[in-house]
Amino acid sequence: MFYLVRLDRDGDGNLVETPLPDYGTFEKGADAAKASKTAAGATGAKVQCRRIAQAGDWRGAMAKRLEDGELTRLPEKWDLEPIKDHFAHLATIDQSKIGYIDSEEHGIINKATVLTPGRYISRFYPEVDDNKRRHLIAAIDPSGEVYYAWTPDEIEEVYVKGPESCMDGDHVFDDLPVWPTQPYGAGDLAVAYTRNKDGKIQSRAVCWPEKKLFGRVYGDFQRMKAALEAEGYTWMRNENSADGNKKVQVFIGAKLLKIPTENADHEYVMPYFDDIKVAIDMGDHFVTAEQGELGKTWIASGSSSDGCAVLQRMCPRRKCAVKLTDMRFVNGVNEEWSLSAIREEAFTCGGNGNLYPHEHKVIMGNGVPWSKEHFEQHGEHCIFTHKNWPKDQMVQRGRKRMHTSAAYHFDEEGNELEIAAPSFRPWTKSDLLTEMDPAVLRNAMSVDWTTHNQLMAEISRPRRSDRVDATALVLNRRARVA
Structure with a gap:
């Protein structure tokens, strides 16, 4: 194995070799020699290749860099036992992160691996609890500490005082009994958030702590994403825009509170959804799901302007989602149909005023449709007029039964006039x-x-x-x- 060094002179004129970590290591000396020419051209200095096996004391060199202050030590509040040969320090380029030596090879070429404090803890100190973890992260990067809002009131505060969105404090929801985001506080989902150095909420994201998942980030996206991933979370999206979750996963199986608006039938308080498709009605609460199902009732995203939504159901005739307020019960099949299905495939019985499918239709003598069900109880067919009539319009002439419009053909004994x-x-x-x-x-x-x-x-x-x-x-x- 080979690596590259830059040759310099110190104040006393002594030759000093400085490893060039950006060029990595090489299996073959020829490759290293070729790379040294490229590096020399790029740096303007003399560059040579060296064998890994002939490298000097890299550990002593790292210790000296820490002692001399060339590398910044971790803060005193970082009271974890140091990992041997890591020489952990604040990363040179970004001091909100930790730099460390990951291997013998990296130590020789002076190559530091950089991680966020949270990810460094997760990887090398998995036994540290969440409370300790947050304090350690804050010791290096105060804005990198992640907090969690669980209760409806806590979640409301994060939205009202947090980053700009359609559910923030600049909006008015006076017509609702609670803030539209309170349904998140059912116990499964939480809202992760971070604060800046002044204590103001600078970013937030709905998350599922038990499953270590988080969705769309509002505010400081890069910092929040890095902080949550450092805590072992997985981002559910392919991008952070409003429609950036079309081909990735969404929250499924999480409880949401069921809070009626008391303003309209089947209407409930509901936030604008980013990473939730629908929520199935379970009676006293909702449960997030991939899609609505035939025979079940569900709710979709709340409007960004009024923070509420109406229950929906699948029209069995049209196989599409319809608001419950736009469905009607159809007798005969005992189903609720959408208004569009009713307009094309159903009729109103002129006898009882109920809806029935067309296949249940009986045309009466006056042209008004009745249902077969109503006709069987209250209708009769006249063999003289060849039409259907209400029973109370039928009369007896001798042994003959007929509609009143035909009765004038016969006398009381049934003789034709x-x-x-x-x-x-x-x-x-x-x-x-x-x-x-x-x-x-x-x-x-x-x-x-x-x-x-x-x-x-x-x-x-x-x-x-x-x-x-x-x-x-x-x-x-x-x-x-x-």
């Missing part, structure tokens, strides 16, 4: 207003006018040359004059 055929003139709306019974009028007004007149013309056509539908005589009194 012989009546001259009238001419037919289509009725107008004014005829209805003057001639029809109010109860019958209400039904007739709901019937298509063209269809009504076609029906009347059909009724008026005699069955035989010497017989006519007696209904026409009653419903078309004015036709006799015509």
Whole structure:
């Protein structure tokens, strides 16, 4: 193995060899010799290669650098037992981090590995508890200490006083019983945050301490990300923007508080979600999930402007998420459908006012749809008019059962009457207003006018040359004059 050194003269004219760690080590001397020429050109100094096996006392050199102050020692509050041969010190380039010698080879070439205080503790002092860990980190980098807000009130304070966002203290949520972020305080999720040297909250991120996961960072992203990763957390995203979590994981299985807004049906206090897709309604709380499921009720992200959201459910007909307030119960299938599904695939029963699928439809004699269910109880088919009618509009003539509109063909014993055929003139709306019974009028007004007149013309056509539908005589009194 080989490495490179720069040759200098000290004040007494003695030759001093300084390792060049940036060039690393080399397996072959030829490669090292070639690299030495490159390094000499870049530095303007004389550079040569040396064998690792012939290196001097690197440990003594590191100890001297610490003693002379060339390297800055860790602060006194860092009271952990030093790791042998690490020669841990504040990193030269960034003194909020720790530099140390990771191996014999690195010691020879004077190459320091740099880690955040938190990551250094995690790697080499895993037995240190969280409280001690935070104090050690703060001793090197006060703004690198991570705090955790757990309760609803603590979480609210971090959002209100923390970095700018749609849920910060510059916004107003007076219509809500609590601040929109309080649902996070159900016990699983917490809000990690850091403070600057003045004690002000400078960054925050929703996290799951038990699973060591954290999401989008607000405020000082780089410092917060490094601090949490130093504590063993994994970032769940591929970037830190609002839509930077499309192909990575989200929080799944974490509890959220269920807090009604008391302003509208099925409406609950809910923050704007960054790394939560939906939360399933579990009765007295919500649980975060990847997506909503058929047969379950869930809630999605709260609006950034009003901090609340309405429960949703999957429309079984459309297979899409719909607000509960935009769903209606459909009889016959006993399901709740979306309004769009109802408009295209359901109807309102004219008998009981309930919704049914089209396949449950029965058309009545006046053109109004009834459900099969309602018709079985309250409807009847007339074999004389070949139409369906309400039972209370059916009459008995002898042994014959018929609708009142056909009853005029028969006497009380059921014998068919012989009546001259009238001419037919289509009725107008004014005829209805003057001639029809109010109860019958209400039904007739709901019937298509063209269809009504076609029906009347059909009724008026005699069955035989010497017989006519007696209904026409009653419903078309004015036709006799015509």
